[in-house]
Amino acid sequence: MLPPVSNPASRVAAPLAIEKKFNPLNFAIETLKRPSLTGAIAPSSSFVARRVVELADISDSKTVVELGPGTGVFTTQILKSISPATDFFALEVNEAFADATRNRCPQARVYHDSATKLSHYLNVNSFGLCDCIITSLPWTIFNPHEQEQLLETISASLKPGGRFISIVYAGAKMRERGRYYINSLPLFFSTVHKTHTVWQNLPPTRIYCCSK
Numbered sequence: 001m002l003p004p005v006s007n008p009a010s011r012v013a014a015p016l017a018i019e020k021k022f023n024p025l026n027f028a029i030e031t032l033k034r035p036s037l038t039g040a041i042a043p044s045s046s047f048v049a050r051r052v053v054e055l056a057d058i059s060d061s062k063t064v065v066e067l068g069p070g071t072g073v074f075t076t077q078i079l080k081s082i083s084p085a086t087d088f089f090a091l092e093v094n095e096a097f098a099d100a101t102r103n104r105c106p107q108a109r110v111y112h113d114s115a116t117k118l119s120h121y122l123n124v125n126s127f128g129l130c131d132c133i134i135t136s137l138p139w140t141i142f143n144p145h146e147q148e149q150l151l152e153t154i155s156a157s158l159k160p161g162g163r164f165i166s167i168v169y170a171g172a173k174m175r176e177r178g179r180y181y182i183n184s185l186p187l188f189f190s191t192v193h194k195t196h197t198v199w200q201n202l203p204p205t206r207i208y209c210c211s212k
């Protein structure tokens with residue numbers, strides 16, 4: 001794990017470095033090794049990542065966090081959108097994926113740890129509350145108790161009016177845990193909007209945009 005940042009100057013994002021992409025086959029291998037963590041057969045498409053980050057509207061945000069960056073598809077777009085003054089970090093529970101995101105986005109701060117530790121990493125970095133939290137965590141794998149705990153942590157880590165953006169694969173509503181997640185969102189956020197299905201992804205997905 002990386003140590004917290006004490007020097008504010010090091011919070012400034014460096015110019016975008018050369019992007020090193022993770023072999024898609026390795027994503028599938030990681031999914032097979034840890035099916036209960038990954039929840040997808042392939043990384044999200046760049047199309048979805050661009051749409052997610054556009055909806056997140058983070059160009060003026062002070063603090064942005066990504067949960068479950070996988071191989072860094074969203075991270076790449078997040079770094080293109082935030083300003084050098086934005087505080088940003090990502091939490092990834094799978095070490096191979098955390099390394100892949102670090103390789104692809106060397107200027108991003110990526111901790112190998114669970115999203116459940118969000119408040120801890122906000123505190124150790126003295127970042128305060130977040131303007132925006134972006135995630136493609138595998139919600140339909142988490143049981144109701146895990147979902148509630150994480151949604152509670154996420155909601156408590158956002159500023160009033162802060163945004164939470166997550167993707168939910170098409171068909172999630174047909175699964176009990178998918179329904180549980182979707183129905184839980186209004187209990188933790190004051191507004192919940194979803195996009196139409198975005199077909200340019202495997203699997204197709206909807207983007208949920210919530211605000212506290």
Ligand SMILES: C[S@@+](CC[C@H](N)C(=O)[O-])C[C@H]1O[C@@H](n2cnc3c(N)ncnc32)[C@H](O)[C@@H]1O
Nearest residue numbers: 037040043044068069070092093094114115136
């Ligand atoms: C569906 S994949 C999405 C990866 C990537 N964001 C993308 O869109 O291609 C879900 C990611 O969440 C990570 N993950 C699962 N549970 C997590 C947790 N509790 N904390 C942090 N990351 C987690 C997985 O390891 C995986 O990288």
